[in-house]
Amino acid sequence: MYKINEIFETIQGEASYTGVPSIFLRLQGCPVGCAWCDTKQTWDVNPTYLISLDKTVEKKADSEWWAEATSEQILSLFKQREYQAKHVVITGGEPCMFDLVPLCELLHEAGYSTQIETSGTFEIKVPEQTWVTVSPKINMRGGYEVLTSAMQRADEIKHPVAMQKHVEELEALFEKTGITPKLVYLQPISQKAKATKLAIDTCMKKNWRLSVQVHKYIGIN
Ligand SMILES: C[S@@+](CC[C@H](N)C(=O)[O-])C[C@H]1O[C@@H](n2cnc3c(N)ncnc32)[C@H](O)[C@@H]1O
Numbered sequence: 177m178y179k180i181n182e183i184f185e186t187i188q189g190e191a192s193y194t195g196v197p198s199i200f201l202r203l204q205g206c207p208v209g210c211a212w213c214d215t216k217q218t219w220d221v222n223p224t225y226l227i228s229l230d231k232t233v234e235k236k237a238d239s240e241w242w243a244e245a246t247s248e249q250i251l252s253l254f255k256q257r258e259y260q261a262k263h264v265v266i267t268g269g270e271p272c273m274f275d276l277v278p279l280c281e282l283l284h285e286a287g288y289s290t291q292i293e294t295s296g297t298f299e300i301k302v303p304e305q306t307w308v309t310v311s312p313k314i315n316m317r318g319g320y321e322v323l324t325s326a327m328q329r330a331d332e333i334k335h336p337v338a339m340q341k342h343v344e345e346l347e348a349l350f351e352k353t354g355i356t357p358k359l360v361y362l363q364p365i366s367q368k369a370k371a372t373k374l375a376i377d378t379c380m381k382k383n384w385r386l387s388v389q390v391h392k393y394i395g396i397n
Pocket residue numbers: 206212213214215267268269270271293294295310311334335336363364365366367389
């Protein structure tokens with residue numbers, strides 16, 4: 177059973193898949209505790225807030241309510257709702273607290289492509305075809321070994337930045353692991369002007385890419 181905070185169809189607003197119609201599956205639970213996290217409503221799994229799967233689709237605002245569902249129930253909900261997107265983004269919370277292999281395999285068989293958004297603090301369990309976005313949470317829980325293997329598996333690195341020290345942490349991580357990722361995105365934290373300038377300047381200097389959270393600029397989920 178997966179724990180689900182919300183399900184919605186929208187345009188992917190971040191990194192390589194920006195602009196792609198996608199079904200978002202936001203899983204419940206994350207122990208990492210990033211101070212600037214924009215989805216704090218997913219952190220706790222409080223049994224008081226258990227609801228039915230249907231209710232997670234009908235949410236009008238962020239909330240801590242969550243539901244439990246199997247892979248089959250998730251797929252049948254996508255069909256019942258007549259979603260048109262063929263790309264599924266599994267995010268959270270921290271999706272890698274779950275074994276995502278059965279879910280992604282079922283979705284692939286049904287003709288969907290899959291992508292996960294993860295912090296690299298838990299072992300990544302997904303099929304080979306799944307696109308893996310790692311936002312490495314440096315100096316956070318999980319430890320160095322888990323983070324290194326997450327970095328090796330990543331198809332893209334997407335790093336939120338607000339201060340020069342965030343850039344330096346990322347550079348130090350690449351150096352320490354000896355990993356030079358093919359795709360590195362810097363994502364300004366919370367659309368702040370200073371963070372955006374830092375991301376732009378650093379991307380120009382390092383030939384990295386910029387990921388602004390497009391959905392937040394155009395006012396969609
Ligand atoms: C909410 S997280 C959920 C998935 C996973 N826990 C992770 O951190 O990758 C999804 C993405 O949003 C980024 N993010 C979270 N809060 C943000 C903020 N305030 N500004 C910019 N990016 C943010 C995360 O770093 C991650 O890349």
